[in-house]
Amino acid sequence: MNGIVLEDASVRLGEVEALRDVSLTLDARTTAVLGDNGSGKSTLARLVGGLLPASSGTVEVLGLDPRRQAAELRRRVAIVFSNPDAQIVMPTVAEDVAFSLRGDRLRRAERAERVTAALERFGLSDLADRSSHDLSGGQKQLLALCGAFVRSPELVIADEPTAYLDARNARHVADHLLAEGAHRLLLVTHDLALARRCESAVYVAEGRVAAVGASAEVIAAYEESLRW
Amino acid sequence: MVTLYRPGSSLWHLLATGRKALVLAALVLAISLLPQAWGRPTATIPAALCLACYAVPGIGLRVLLGQLVAMRWILIVTAVGQLIFLGPGPALVNTTRIAALISIAALLALTTRTTDLLDAMERGLSPLSRLRIDPQRVALLLAVTLNTVPALTRAAGQVREAQRARSARPSLRRFAVPFLILALKHADELGEALTARGVR
Ligand SMILES: Nc1ncnc2c1ncn2[C@@H]1O[C@H](COP(=O)(O)OP(=O)(O)O)[C@@H](O)[C@H]1O
Ligand SMILES: [Mg+2]
Numbered sequence: 001m002n003g004i005v006l007e008d009a010s011v012r013l014g015e016v017e018a019l020r021d022v023s024l025t026l027d028a029r030t031t032a033v034l035g036d037n038g039s040g041k042s043t044l045a046r047l048v049g050g051l052l053p054a055s056s057g058t059v060e061v062l063g064l065d066p067r068r069q070a071a072e073l074r075r076r077v078a079i080v081f082s083n084p085d086a087q088i089v090m091p092t093v094a095e096d097v098a099f100s101l102r103g104d105r106l107r108r109a110e111r112a113e114r115v116t117a118a119l120e121r122f123g124l125s126d127l128a129d130r131s132s133h134d135l136s137g138g139q140k141q142l143l144a145l146c147g148a149f150v151r152s153p154e155l156v157i158a159d160e161p162t163a164y165l166d167a168r169n170a171r172h173v174a175d176h177l178l179a180e181g182a183h184r185l186l187l188v189t190h191d192l193a194l195a196r197r198c199e200s201a202v203y204v205a206e207g208r209v210a211a212v213g214a215s216a217e218v219i220a221a222y223e224e225s226l227r228w
Numbered sequence: 229m230v231t232l233y234r235p236g237s238s239l240w241h242l243l244a245t246g247r248k249a250l251v252l253a254a255l256v257l258a259i260s261l262l263p264q265a266w267g268r269p270t271a272t273i274p275a276a277l278c279l280a281c282y283a284v285p286g287i288g289l290r291v292l293l294g295q296l297v298a299m300r301w302i303l304i305v306t307a308v309g310q311l312i313f314l315g316p317g318p319a320l321v322n323t324t325r326i327a328a329l330i331s332i333a334a335l336l337a338l339t340t341r342t343t344d345l346l347d348a349m350e351r352g353l354s355p356l357s358r359l360r361i362d363p364q365r366v367a368l369l370l371a372v373t374l375n376t377v378p379a380l381t382r383a384a385g386q387v388r389e390a391q392r393a394r395s396a397r398p399s400l401r402r403f404a405v406p407f408l409i410l411a412l413k414h415a416d417e418l419g420e421a422l423t424a425r426g427v428r
Pocket of ligand 2: 041042043159
């Protein structure tokens with residue numbers, strides 16, 4: 001089954017055409033998205049994540065139409081953003097993770113069990129009852145990941161998830177995102193070393209796909225464009 | 229003001245959220261209905277009730293003290309106002325009554341997880357669904373609003389710091405515009421994060 005398929009997809013944001021006639025088929029388990037500031041990377045991530053509609057063309061994610069099958073998409077696709085502060089919804093760590101399961105009508109015990117397992121996996125068990133707003137930036141971003149992964153998503157979209165972090169925390173977050181598992185990953189990043197760890201990559205320039213393929217080749221093409 | 233909930237296993241923690249809210253609401257109502265004309269008992273009864281509520285094992289009077297310190301400005305303003313207009317006797321009675329009232333009401337937030345509060349609110353508000361108001365949304369709105377306070381406090385700090393770094397003299401307008409922009413940006417990002425986490 002195809003992961004992400006775009007056909008002539010365009011996205012208009014006010015006066016700006018942020019994506020123009022993008023056609024893509026992404027099948028690899030992990031894909032990096034590269035490009036300059038304002039090139040349309042976040043727009044691509046939002047389009048795939050169903051947060052924005054295409055103004056023309058078609059989008060298919062995990063075999064779903066992100067707009068018409070939005071509820072199903074939400075269940076199977078998780079999104080992580082850059083700013084850890086804007087992703088926290090609940091006052092304590094465990095409650096924030098549990099928030100992701102609210103819509104799922106799970107039994108209380110099952111909810112608690114899944115939250116505990118997710119906290120464990122992200123090394124947050126000791127912080128379960130701590131105030132989520134008092135965590136460090138790195139811990140907050142791990143909490144955001146934990147809130148995303150607790151739903152066992154099939155696809156994780158991450159838009160510059162390490163942008164606000166120091167090298168150590170960035171590494172930690174990246175390791176979790178790239179860990180072997182059942183999920184696919186679409187990772188927007190400016191960190192070329194991190195992009196290299198993905199199987200494939202897309203290079204976006206001025207709202208168009210400038211290169212797509214194996215990550216090593218696409219990164220080389222992007223670096224070439226930086227040369228002059 | 230930031231996170232009010234204190235984990236614990238006191239009587240109040242163990243009481244089911246809905247029942248707890250009813251008990252506390254009844255106490256608050258009773259205290260506010262005590263007639264002014266009774267004089268001193270109008271202060272001593274609320275004070276005694278409040279002490280009794282906090283004296284249960286697992287909470288304690290230190291927590292009450294913390295609450296009183298946190299609301300000191302409200303109490304001072306009330307006391308001064310009453311002192312000027314009504315004199316020392318009524319000022320003491322009313323300020324004590326208000327302190328007891330707020331402290332008792334605060335027990336709900338202090339001993340209930342936001343998650344449980346959300347669940348209870350959804351159940352309590354479910355009659356609203358007949359008016360086409362979605363109780364889930366109302367409960368969520370309240371929870372998110374409470375949780376936005378720390379983020380906005382931080383944003384305000386950032387704006388003030390940035391201004392100090394450029395040694396701009398503090399002014400309300402110079403503060404308000406960048407703060408508003410940060411607040412709107414936060415609202416935007418939070419809205420997207422909520423959608424991404426399954427809130428419709
Ligand atoms: N809400 C918006 N309204 C109008 N234009 C926008 C909006 N968001 C982004 N843009 C514009 O769309 C283009 C692509 O933005 P974006 O996808 O965020 O780029 P990137 O993530 O690669 O930095 C930019 O020119 C940006 O200015
Ligand atoms: Mg971006």
